[in-house]
Amino acid sequence: MIQLQNIFKWYNTANRPTFILKDVSLTIDEGAFLSIMGPSGSGKTTLLNIMGMLDQPSEGSYHFMGQDVFNLKEKQRKELYKQYIGFVFQAYHLLDELTVYENIETPLLYQGVKSAERKAMVGDMLDRFRIVGKKDLFPSQLSGGQQQLVGVVRALISKPKLILADEPTGNLNSTQGEEIMQLFQQLNKEEGVTIVQVTHSEKNAAFGNRIIQLLDGQVQD
Amino acid sequence: MLKNYITVAFRNLMKHKGFSFINVLGLSIGLTCCMLISLYIYHEYSYDSYHAKGERLYQLGAVFNNEGELEHRATVPSALAVALQQEFPEIEESARLLSLFRDDKTLLQYQESGENVKSFYESKGYVADPSLFKLLAYNFIEGDPATALQNPNTVVVTEEIAEKLFGEESALNKTIRISSNTNGDGDYTITGVFRPHNVPSHIDARFLLSPRGGGLENFFLNSTTLLNNNMFFTYFLLKEGSDAQQLEKKLPAFVERHMGEELKNRGSDRQLFLTNIEDIHLASEIEGNVTPAGSLTYIRILASIAVLTLLIACINFMNLSTSRSSKRSREVGVRKVLGAERSFLIWQFLGESLIMALVAFIFAIVLAVVFLPVFEQLSGRDIILSFQQHGFLLGVYFLLAIITGFIAGSYPAFYLSSFKPVQVLKGRFSSSLSVVSLRKGLVIFQFVISVVLIIASVIISNQMSYLRSKDLGFIKDQQIVIPLRSETAKSSYASLKAQLNSHTSIRSVGGSLNYPGISNPTDWLMYKEGSSAQNAESVVITHVDDSFLQTLGLKAVAGRLFSPDFPADTNNHIILNEKGVAEFGFPSAEEAVGSWVAFDWEGEQYRFDIVGVVNDFHFKDLRVPIQPFGFLLVNAPIYNYLIAHVNQGNMGQTLQVIEERWNALNPNEPFEYSFLDQDFQKNYEAESRLAGMIRYFTIIAILISCLGLFGLATFSAEQRIKEIGIRKVLGASVSSLVALLSKDFLKLVVVSVVLASPIAWYIMHEWLQTFAYRVDISWQVFALTTFLAVMIALVTVSFQAIKAALTNPVKNLRTE
Numbered sequence A: 001m002i003q004l005q006n007i008f009k010w011y012n013t014a015n016r017p018t019f020i021l022k023d024v025s026l027t028i029d030e031g032a033f034l035s036i037m038g039p040s041g042s043g044k045t046t047l048l049n050i051m052g053m054l055d056q057p058s059e060g061s062y063h064f065m066g067q068d069v070f071n072l073k074e075k076q077r078k079e080l081y082k083q084y085i086g087f088v089f090q091a092y093h094l095l096d097e098l099t100v101y102e103n104i105e106t107p108l109l110y111q112g113v114k115s116a117e118r119k120a121m122v123g124d125m126l127d128r129f130r131i132v133g134k135k136d137l138f139p140s141q142l143s144g145g146q147q148q149l150v151g152v153v154r155a156l157i158s159k160p161k162l163i164l165a166d167e168p169t170g171n172l173n174s175t176q177g178e179e180i181m182q183l184f185q186q187l188n189k190e191e192g193v194t195i196v197q198v199t200h201s202e203k204n205a206a207f208g209n210r211i212i213q214l215l216d217g218q219v220q221d
Numbered sequence B: 001m002l003k004n005y006i007t008v009a010f011r012n013l014m015k016h017k018g019f020s021f022i023n024v025l026g027l028s029i030g031l032t033c034c035m036l037i038s039l040y041i042y043h044e045y046s047y048d049s050y051h052a053k054g055e056r057l058y059q060l061g062a063v064f065n066n067e068g069e070l071e072h073r074a075t076v077p078s079a080l081a082v083a084l085q086q087e088f089p090e091i092e093e094s095a096r097l098l099s100l101f102r103d104d105k106t107l108l109q110y111q112e113s114g115e116n117v118k119s120f121y122e123s124k125g126y127v128a129d130p131s132l133f134k135l136l137a138y139n140f141i142e143g144d145p146a147t148a149l150q151n152p153n154t155v156v157v158t159e160e161i162a163e164k165l166f167g168e169e170s171a172l173n174k175t176i177r178i179s180s181n182t183n184g185d186g187d188y189t190i191t192g193v194f195r196p197h198n199v200p201s202h203i204d205a206r207f208l209l210s211p212r213g214g215g216l217e218n219f220f221l222n223s224t225t226l227l228n229n230n231m232f233f234t235y236f237l238l239k240e241g242s243d244a245q246q247l248e249k250k251l252p253a254f255v256e257r258h259m260g261e262e263l264k265n266r267g268s269d270r271q272l273f274l275t276n277i278e279d280i281h282l283a284s285e286i287e288g289n290v291t292p293a294g295s296l297t298y299i300r301i302l303a304s305i306a307v308l309t310l311l312i313a314c315i316n317f318m319n320l321s322t323s324r325s326s327k328r329s330r331e332v333g334v335r336k337v338l339g340a341e342r343s344f345l346i347w348q349f350l351g352e353s354l355i356m357a358l359v360a361f362i363f364a365i366v367l368a369v370v371f372l373p374v375f376e377q378l379s380g381r382d383i384i385l386s387f388q389q390h391g392f393l394l395g396v397y398f399l400l401a402i403i404t405g406f407i408a409g410s411y412p413a414f415y416l417s418s419f420k421p422v423q424v425l426k427g428r429f430s431s432s433l434s435v436v437s438l439r440k441g442l443v444i445f446q447f448v449i450s451v452v453l454i455i456a457s458v459i460i461s462n463q464m465s466y467l468r469s470k471d472l473g474f475i476k477d478q479q480i481v482i483p484l485r486s487e488t489a490k491s492s493y494a495s496l497k498a499q500l501n502s503h504t505s506i507r508s509v510g511g512s513l514n515y516p517g518i519s520n521p522t523d524w525l526m527y528k529e530g531s532s533a534q535n536a537e538s539v540v541i542t543h544v545d546d547s548f549l550q551t552l553g554l555k556a557v558a559g560r561l562f563s564p565d566f567p568a569d570t571n572n573h574i575i576l577n578e579k580g581v582a583e584f585g586f587p588s589a590e591e592a593v594g595s596w597v598a599f600d601w602e603g604e605q606y607r608f609d610i611v612g613v614v615n616d617f618h619f620k621d622l623r624v625p626i627q628p629f630g631f632l633l634v635n636a637p638i639y640n641y642l643i644a645h646v647n648q649g650n651m652g653q654t655l656q657v658i659e660e661r662w663n664a665l666n667p668n669e670p671f672e673y674s675f676l677d678q679d680f681q682k683n684y685e686a687e688s689r690l691a692g693m694i695r696y697f698t699i700i701a702i703l704i705s706c707l708g709l710f711g712l713a714t715f716s717a718e719q720r721i722k723e724i725g726i727r728k729v730l731g732a733s734v735s736s737l738v739a740l741l742s743k744d745f746l747k748l749v750v751v752s753v754v755l756a757s758p759i760a761w762y763i764m765h766e767w768l769q770t771f772a773y774r775v776d777i778s779w780q781v782f783a784l785t786t787f788l789a790v791m792i793a794l795v796t797v798s799f800q801a802i803k804a805a806l807t808n809p810v811k812n813l814r815t816e
């Protein structure tokens, strides 16, 4: 599903390039549950953003579902992204002005899904994750765990094939974190959703079926 | 999708109440200004737009060469209409109009059954050709426009006058008495009653007299001169299909054929031109039209003010939006991650500004309706609109609101939607340098506008108070002017004067045909002893009685005044002003006395012995320099005005005394009076209007600018709350923190003052040039303005700064 080849990423600071990613090559198969670990500043988020097409590498190639991502037109890349990828963040990043229901609905709006269909899809999800009762609340009225649950549900609403999660449990206590991890595991096993997560916790990393270590912008196998 | 945009927009507006309040208030005020001012402009452009034959109706005008200075005037000799119509088949019909130029008001009387006489004064009377009603659209509710004014001694009046005279009764064929200083006294039959149109006209007639039967009949109908007696407004209806420009091109040849020789003898020239009736009101280069022309300059000034106030409000929206961008950047990032295209986000942000503009639109409509009466008073125009016009204007304003929303919203929308998720989701966000400098630039722009307006207001105020207080060379205070409008009133002058003189509170009483401050149509071309008509000077002439000069407090600098002590004075004695003495070239005032000046008329010389010279005084407003002036003595009771100089004290009582005496002598005429100083001041009505409007709009512009500044200050204090906390913990005093927070804004205001001063100086310098007598623009004006602007900004900004500096630092450091 994901093939990264010789990815370099550098920033020019004080006229000298600082390397963030140095020659990263990585293949992730469909149905995998990959955990990326590594010390702070090692480039984990950068790598994840490149996979998620939010960021571009300075060098290297990226094939997603057989398509050469960085040789696609902007529009096609967006389409690919909208169709297949969902993001989950450490800081949840829910939209404060929107209710739970509306937060979950938003990706569907951007995909141009019809109103009736949207209603059905959001309703399904609310049922499935047992948060119907919370649908009219605003994010500020939820606990951290509940917010992250909504964040995950929002990422899942458009039925993505790949979920990218940047320290999804970083702001949660261990019980809340575990629940999210179990949810990921279930999605991965039962629905075959590919999951790539960044985590600092060995325990959470272990929920996955593959772990890679990033050190100074290089994959340590 | 649309529903989502709207809900989100509304929630955002509600959540950030301060932000929304500032923007909606600013935009509402800005839109209200635009609406009111555009109503005024619309009104100014709608003059005479209702005439059915409008495109074919033209007014004839003439260009006079006044010693090298070209003067466009709307008045021409009466015979020109006839001559031109005879010569040019393009002219289908013509009509002349003559203002009762010597009447500021005319006495109308109706003898009811029995002895009772209903009488009142009316202004805006004219003598008109019967054909006027064929050319111009008049809305007759009684009588026949085709035949009205054809018979001698007929009159057409407005519905309002008819109602005043006869109430519900029909006015047609009733006879009224009209006493005019210009047209004499006479009985007139009413042959028509009209209702003025809602749309304004440059002809403001309230009653129109037939040329036949009045004192002006000969002057109006039988005069043959094509060069003199330039008093008639002349209108032409051109034949269908004929071109006014083509006709205008043939006029120089006409002038050459009929007047060429005489013009050459006079060493003068004359051009004729045509103005379409719809263009007359704004043709301000033409002097002395039926009603004063609207001023394109004022329209431009007001239009700029309207656009600028709205722009200031738009800038508030832009600045507050971009300064808030750190708050909104995360939302943009998240939405993009969720799959939003940039265009979606642009529309979302535009949606918010559009909703804001529409809410402001609704408030603005309400404000405009509420403030329309105030504005009408301020602008001196009654703005009456039909239902269709309302609909049309509402549509235009709606469009204006939408455009405003777009202008205000587009820059923030493009800026905010450009954020990249990787950057903004990472955490702290800082505005780029270019956005910050643009914001500063826009604040400076706002304040430049405000400061220019402040400077303009101050200078206009200075000039206005100068106009009020300048020594005019005569006593203008405590002077009561009593118009004498009928023969009866005029002949009662001597008794009235004698009775008033005996009263202790009245110092002096004089009579004259004219007094300073009102228009004086008489001037003569005179030359001095030893010279000839070729070297004639134009002298403004007024006829007075033997105590008028003393009443006005004019001083003899040489010779003497007319006075009852010299009963042998005749009407070939003249008293000149100093300017006249100088222009004639007398070596001194003393030497002028005893000499003579004269004019020639039809080959005969009319000589006037100079018996005295008075100090220069302003008989016209201060826009124009003092010209040569001559007083002539007249002993017959033909004075148009009695002027009483009264002692300071109980004015009400004095007026009552005068009224009693008046009523005893003139039982059928209501007593009327005015004050000379106020009459003089009326000359500056346009300026006082402009001053009033600019004052108001200055306040509005400052208010909106300060709203924006307040918003920015609030925001910056919020953003720096942590920094303030740390500084406080480190021991910074409140005043140093206030200075820290206010400094940046004050710098912007100072820059604005520096930029605005030369602009304002230039504009006001130009404006002051329209006055021959004017104030200097002193450095104090700029010092005062700088002080004002800085104080206003300081008050606005420091409120937030003090609030921030006073908060407990522990609280600020804990959060975040």
Ligand SMILES: Nc1ncnc2c1ncn2[C@@H]1O[C@H](COP(=O)(O)OP(=O)(O)OP(=O)(O)O)[C@@H](O)[C@H]1O
Residues within 6 Å of the ligand: A011, A013, A020, A038, A039, A040, A041, A042, A043, A044, A045, A046, A047
């Ligand atoms: N715009 C930028 N300019 C310069 N350097 C940058 C920029 N963005 C990120 N970096 C650097 O890239 C490096 C990697 O950042 P990244 O966010 O990928 O680290 P990370 O592994 O996710 O760390 P953490 O575990 O703390 O989240 C960091 O050292 C950071 O300072």
Ligand SMILES: [Mg+2]
Residues within 6 Å of the ligand: A044, A045, A046, A166
């Ligand atoms: Mg990271």
